[in-house]
Amino acid sequence: MVAPVESVGTGRRPAARPGPVPWVAMYHSVGDCSDDPYRITVTPERLERQLAWLHRRGLRGVSVRELFAARARGEGRHLVGLTFDDGYADFLEHALPALRHWHCGATLFVLPGRLGGVNSWDPLGPRKALLTVDGVRRAASEGVEIGSHGLTHVDLTRADDVTVKAEVADSRALLSELISAPVDGFCYPYGTVDERAVAAVREAGYAYACAIDPGPLTGPHALPRLHIGQNDTAWRLYLKHKLHRLRRCPVEGV
Numbered sequence: 525m526v527a528p529v530e531s532v533g534t535g536r537r538p539a540a541r542p543g544p545v546p547w548v549a550m551y552h553s554v555g556d557c558s559d560d561p562y563r564i565t566v567t568p569e570r571l572e573r574q575l576a577w578l579h580r581r582g583l584r585g586v587s588v589r590e591l592f593a594a595r596a597r598g599e600g601r602h603l604v605g606l607t608f609d610d611g612y613a614d615f616l617e618h619a620l621p622a623l624r625h626w627h628c629g630a631t632l633f634v635l636p637g638r639l640g641g642v643n644s645w646d647p648l649g650p651r652k653a654l655l656t657v658d659g660v661r662r663a664a665s666e667g668v669e670i671g672s673h674g675l676t677h678v679d680l681t682r683a684d685d686v687t688v689k690a691e692v693a694d695s696r697a698l699l700s701e702l703i704s705a706p707v708d709g710f711c712y713p714y715g716t717v718d719e720r721a722v723a724a725v726r727e728a729g730y731a732y733a734c735a736i737d738p739g740p741l742t743g744p745h746a747l748p749r750l751h752i753g754q755n756d757t758a759w760r761l762y763l764k765h766k767l768h769r770l771r772r773c774p775v776e777g778v
Contacts, residue, residue: 546591547768548605548734550749553652554618557754561648564610566754568618575626577758578604581765585628587669588709588732592744606630607734607749609673609711610643611660613653620666632668633711633734634660636698637675645677645713657702664703671709672696672730679714680721688721693728708732715749722746 552564554571566574578585585606586594594600606623608615611634623630638644640656655663664670674680674691675698683691692710699707708731712721715736722745725733731744738746750768752761 545748545768546595546600546605547765548588548591548607548747548749549585549752550734550736551606551608551619551752552610553612553614554608554622555612555614555652559650560754562646563753566752566756568622570754570756571619571622572625573758574752574756574761575622575628577761578628579626585623585626585630587629587631588671588734588747589631589669590629592732605749607671607711608632610677611635611639611655611673612643613655613659615655616659616662620663620668623668624666630668631671631709632660632663633671633673633709634699635673635675635677636695636702638677643677660699661703664705669709670699670703670705670707671711671734672699672707673711674713677713679716680712680724681716681718688724689728692721692724692730696728696730709734710745717741717746 551566554566554568557565557567575585583602583604586603588605588607591600591603591605594603606628608619608630611632615632634655638654641654642651660670672695675695678687678691680688680691696707710725710730710733712733712735717735717738722741726745732747733745734747734749736749738748750764
């Protein structure tokens with residue numbers, strides 16, 4: 525492929541090439557995983573081992589905001605984005621101490637329409653408590669980046685336009701007011717994303733949005749992530765880390 529050539533006399537710079545896909549890990553709950561039909565829970569001990577593995581590899585977990593800022597400076601090669609979906613109350617008790625121990629940051633995606641509730645969108649259970657207003661504020665005060673996971677955990681690809689706007693734009697406004705700070709990141713519930721959802725997130729003013737496997741979509745508003753679970757030992761983490769960049773296309777604008 526031939527690189528674009530700057531036009532003589534126009535002063536225009538060549539188009540930026542897509543950067544290598546960032547490695548962004550996706551967690552949910554940190555606690556007892558004996559009843560875990562959706563495999564969304566890791567024990568505190570497993571999380572500690574996984575963060576220790578990053579440390580041994582010369583990697584450090586950070587929030588997605590920090591990861592983007594580093595990449596914009598041409599840095600961030602040894603940074604891994606750490607994200608925690610749904611805003612479970614166990615984040616404060618189990619995840620935050622491990623993050624502090626390993627000097628890691630993280631992004632916590634919460635649902636402002638369900639604060640103080642439970643994960644009722646999971647029909648098989650078990651029921652897990654979600655952070656309260658005070659819990660979200662405490663996480664933010666500890667340096668955790670707060671992002672939106674929508675208002676109530678709705679699949680945006682199946683919702684009508686009015687619902688999509690409320691889930692995306694209203695959740696950002698509520699969280700910004702709650703933590704008295706801008707909310708830059710969005711996370712698509714269930715990881716499902718299409719062009720309409722991406723457009724809504726972009727129009728709402730988010731700087732980035734996380735999916736799981738966005739397919740042909742690419743860019744800062746359709747970031748792929750890698751699920752990390754209880755069974756991910758050091759060897760599995762090594763393989764996931766290596767295969768992630770081989771399997772994913774470069775990300776436009778990141």
